[in-house]
Amino acid sequence: MNPETKRRLRLLFSLFRPRLAALAAGFAALLAVDAMQLFIPRVIRDAVDGIAAGSADEQSLFRQGLVIAALGCGVFVCRYGWRRLILGASRQVERDLRARIFDAVLGLDAPFFHKNPPGSIVALASNDLNAVQMACGMGLVALVDAVVMTLACIGFMLAMHPFLTLIAVAPLPFLALATALLSARLHHRFAAAQKRFAELSEFCRQSFAAIRLVKAAGIEARQTRAFGRIGRSYIRDNLRLATVQGALFPFSGLMGNLCLLLVLLAGGRLVIEGAVSVGELVAFISYLFMLTWPMMAFGWVAGLFQRGMTSLSRIMKVLDSRPVMAEPSEPLPLPAMDKGVRIELSGLNLDSGPGRRLLEGIELSAGPGLLGIAGPTGAGKSLIAAVVARILPVADGCLFINGVDANRISPAAWRGLVAFVPQHSLLFADTVRANIALGRPDAGLAEIEAAARAAAIHDEIMAMPAGYETVIGERGVSLSGGQKQRLALARAILSDKPVLVMDDPLSAVDAATEQEIIANLRKIFRNRTCIVASHRFSLFEEADRVVVIERGRVTDRGSHRELAARNPWYAMVAARQAMDLKP
Ligand SMILES: Nc1ncnc2c1ncn2[C@@H]1O[C@H](COP(=O)(O)OP(=O)(O)O)[C@@H](O)[C@H]1O
Ligand SMILES: [Mg+2]
Known part of the structure; x- marks a missing residue:
């Protein structure tokens, strides 16, 4: 065997x-x-x-x-x-x-x-x-x-x-042989019919999930035709299946x-x-x-x-399958953090497949306080945030927390230290309260409300049909992009971890609300280490330092003011965003 x-x-x-x-x-x-x-x-x-x-x-x-x-x-x-x-x-x-x-x-x-x-x-x-x-x-x-x-x-x-x-x-061995042959064919045709059924349901799902787009573009007739086409293929595949199925039993009767x-x-x-x-x-x-x-x-x-x-x-x-970020064989204890947390990246390279380098030689050091990561779309900001949040694995000697290599620390312990607000916020089909308290199910309502206030979403939650008990997502109240982002932010604030990594956290939030949140976050930045990747610069006025990433490399670093004065790209974007802010 x-x-x-x-x-x-x-x-x-x-x-x-x-x-x-x-x-x-x-x-x-x-x-x-x-x-x-x-x-x-x-x-x-x-x-x-x-x-x-x-x-x-x-x-x-x-x-x-x-x-x-x-x-x-x-x-x-x-x-x-x-x-x-x-x-x-x-x-x-x-x-x-x-x-x-x-x-x-x-x-x-x-x-x-x-x-x-x-x-x-x-x-x-x-x-x-x-x-x-x-x-x-x-x-x-x-x-x-x-x-x-x-x-x-x-x-x-x-x-x-x-x-x-x-x-x-x-004659009976022939029956066994014929059944074996027909079964093989039966299996193929069955798989084909099943695949077609999956196609049919996926098309249905997509059409209805994007029903607004279908209506807005006026492509109902096109969708109907496409649906009809898949439906006809489905019938054809099932008839092919039925031919084999139909032959199998009469054949055994014939042999008998x-x-x-x-x-x-x-x-x-x-x-x-x-x-x-x-x-x-x-x-x-x-x-x-x-x-x-x-x-x-x-x-x-x-x-x-x-x-x-x-x-x-x-x-x-x-x-x-084993996770790439496995538990280290001899995990080190977490370093002392009474004087704050320092996160360092040193010579970080990241490839997607051979010859395609996404990040090259990233050096940066954050905390305590706020580090900004600026850069055009596709530069690699989200990748850096994901590395620090330990969503993407890194090689040894690239990522450190207070001088200890991340790969020597248990991934679970690391995530206990770092709160992460991803670029695309994800919510469960559950109550607002449960969504905010995701990382801390024991949190009391007062704490949850405080976090929601800091994220400037409390008033909007109170205006929902059942306040904090309102069910959101599928079959519940649907939220705007900005509301989702602020809920995700409230979740991170509530989790109360020494390090906060935010990836474009306010991209869908309007300028006035953004200012309110920044004022609230100021208090949070003070005793924490925050890393914020953003293509909006208003947050960076609060930052101790900003690094500019372009095509996967650090091309400049300095304070917001220095960069606005010195870096032509940074100055241009900052000026354009300042214009947007004017009432
Ligand atoms: N998992 C991945 N596999 C391959 N390429 C990726 C992956 N994630 C991101 N990229 C690529 O890496 C580059 C940087 O992406 P990203 O960090 O999302 O940029 P941004 O600065 O806009 O956040 C982009 O060119 C993107 O297409
Ligand atoms: Mg991004």
Whole structure:
């Protein structure tokens, strides 16, 4: 067994282990069903032979009928039992595996999410997980059932008449082969139809998410046509699927009847010659029909296992992924911070793929107090902010806090020190209060209100339908870009960490509100280390120092005044923004 398969089986076993008792009971019920089903033809044989020999009477026939009915009831109960137990266990395995995927993905960091968009992760946790569940549930059941039934049926048939058995089962391997071939094709077409369905729903989602744009641009008719096109493809793919599906079952019926033809020809002769009794022939035919399902099952199970294994390796790749910013092997304790926090970047380079340098030799030192990062769009300001917030990984010896290398400190401890306001603020579909208190769920309302006041959003929150309890986001009150930014700012202020990193925090806030916030932030800057990346310079008047970033390099540094006097680009932008500020 190759090591990869071994690893997969080990994972599956660890998932199944807590449910071995239920599985054992389930398979016992499954075997009981098989045994009872296999016994029924023998009762029929005795009954028919009794009738043929003239020895049967009403009483004996009634007794035999009763035995068959009792066996039928037993089959009913046990079938319910194994479905409940085995499929239930496979659903629980699915749930555990889903939880593991969720945890594993949550533990990963930016480089992983750059390669795997949310859609692919969702597909992993739905389609791939489903394939694994099918293989572990129905796949396993069908395999055990098929093996037992095949061996038992052929065994009983051989015991009755070896030669007749040979003739009867001759066409069956073809059925197994055909099912395997058709299943493979079925799988491809099923995947195609599913992909088309995903396309259809994604188109729907996009159209309605951007309904305002659709209306404003007047492209309803175009969207309708495009939707119709995808809908037609969806039907075509499903018809292609139905052709294969439609062929599979009739084909097994055809093969079963072919076997029957052979048995009637050969077996009929044997009955006429007296070598086989009528009852035996009837029982023989019953066993033959019982064999068609396992033959089909082999092909089906092979496909199911193959798909399940492919999906499982995809899942394991994610489970095995490790965050780039791993816990250091010997984490250092956090440095002393009673005299404030100093964040330093030294010779920081950042590449996206070979030959594409995004940041080059960044040197900067911040705190305590406010450091501004200025620069045109696309210069690399957000990248620097993300590095300091430890969202993007850095090489050793590039990022320091009070002289200690960031890579020697646990990422979790670092994030406990640094509050980050990202450029695009994200809110959960929850209350305003919960959104602000995200990092400090224990915070009291007074603290939350104080933070909201500092971010100049308190009055607007009070004007919302339920104040701080108003639900925002999906199916709640929707907020303007500036409101979202200020909520994110309030969240960072409330988190009360010694370092505050803000990436263009006020880009969507109007000039007057911006001034109010800056006045509030002044108090916060005093005893903290703040790094603010912005393409708006009003904040920089408060800064101790401003660095100018252009095309991923530091091209100038100084106070706001110095830069406004000396740096032509800075002066031009500052002048233009000063004009905007005038009432
Ligand atoms: N994850 C990424 N992979 C590749 N390129 C990126 C990534 N993030 C940002 N960039 C590129 O890096 C450059 C700097 O981006 P950014 O820091 O967002 O600029 P800004 O100064 O406007 O904040 C841009 O050219 C951008 O396209
Ligand atoms: Mg940016």
